Amino acid sequence: MSQRRDDPDGALMIRVEARDADALAELYDRHAARLLGLARRILGEGGEAEEVLQEVFLFAWRAAAAYDPTRGNVLTWLLIATRSRAIDRIRSRKSAARTGARSLEELGADPPAADDVERASGDRQWEVICRTAVGELPGDQRKVLELAYFEGLTQQEIADQTATPLGTVKTRARLGLMKLRERLRPYMRSGSDAP
């Protein structure tokens, strides 16, 4: 519990769990823009991203007790909830029309220079570290992860879309995620001992 109090977001989650709406409002002010950015990236324009954002904060209100600080920080928890809901919506769409999801390169998310990392602090530091880690992935691995993460494609769909053998897609997904984990492990609050 003390770990949660030391962390501003963790302290807010304690208050949310105690049904303090002001705390939820504060959590919203801190993270809504980032979560909406992710939801909009996956779902595109049209209002669904805002619906997902609302669902995520109502989920946080309802399930605050389920937040486990040993599994990651609050922002990570909220990002996972946002992405999960957005991908569910993508998959439930009957239309084959794809959203305007774009790759990180198209968005100009080039990996930052090393000195950017040193300048960063707090949440910004986490963001820079993540972007650096993603930027260091080989392009084919990053592509597979992006297609899965932002477009919700299955392994077979990725194989079809990229004209790559299914086994290769599985390997790239594994290697890419394992590399991200390795790069982020020093900043994770817990971790497995898997190699």
Added chain:
Amino acid sequence: MPHSERHEELVAAAALGMPLGADAGELASLLAGGCALCGALLGDLRVAGTALAAGVAPIAPPPELKGRILRALGPSRVPAPPASGAAAWRVFAAAAVLLLVAVGLDDSRLRREREELRSQSADLAGRLQTAETRLAERTLRARVLESEDVQMMLLGGKGPQPEARGRVFWSPQARRGVLVAASLAALPSDRQYELWVFLNGKPVNAGVFDVDASGRVLFESTDFPEPNAQNFAVTVEPRGGVPAPTGPVVLVGSPT
């Protein structure tokens, strides 16, 4: 079972939320104990996956959205009072606040202390609530578990509520079952959750229930309709229930 690249492939796919198809059973088996490292690795890889979101530019939400969310919290959105068993703590908290006022601490210090008290009070209330819930769960479960023929099935979230989870304990002889579930969404006042027992693929109503503010429920079905239940599901239905399911399935069992 030694950890292998095959395990990592399955766990990576699950961490990315990719449907596993025929491999789902293999992963479930690994997570159930076949691979000592896979559970923790799954958590790690889910967190690692969020690194992909770091490159996405934030977007300021429309100004009205925050108000809409706060209004949707309902009447319970004021800080919760301590539970009844915490009366002693209430007295202590009040005394502490009065003491702080009396000694004339400055405003910022007072706010800080009040925040700490509120936090501690919330801790205490939460722990009490958890203890009460666990006691109630044990009492209810005991009625079923005392039966020698008790059976159990895990339920997983589905459709609009993928985070929901639950377990059903039931005794065919006692024709009694207990559903323990968590992370279920609050429903509009005209809706309730309905538990269904499946026999030969046909659902039979086993009762309706509501969830508490945290999305938890402990529901006892005292007139279990099918002693030889083969599966269970929970749907969202009009308040009072319906004879056959009409709403979305939010929890469903995984019979082995």
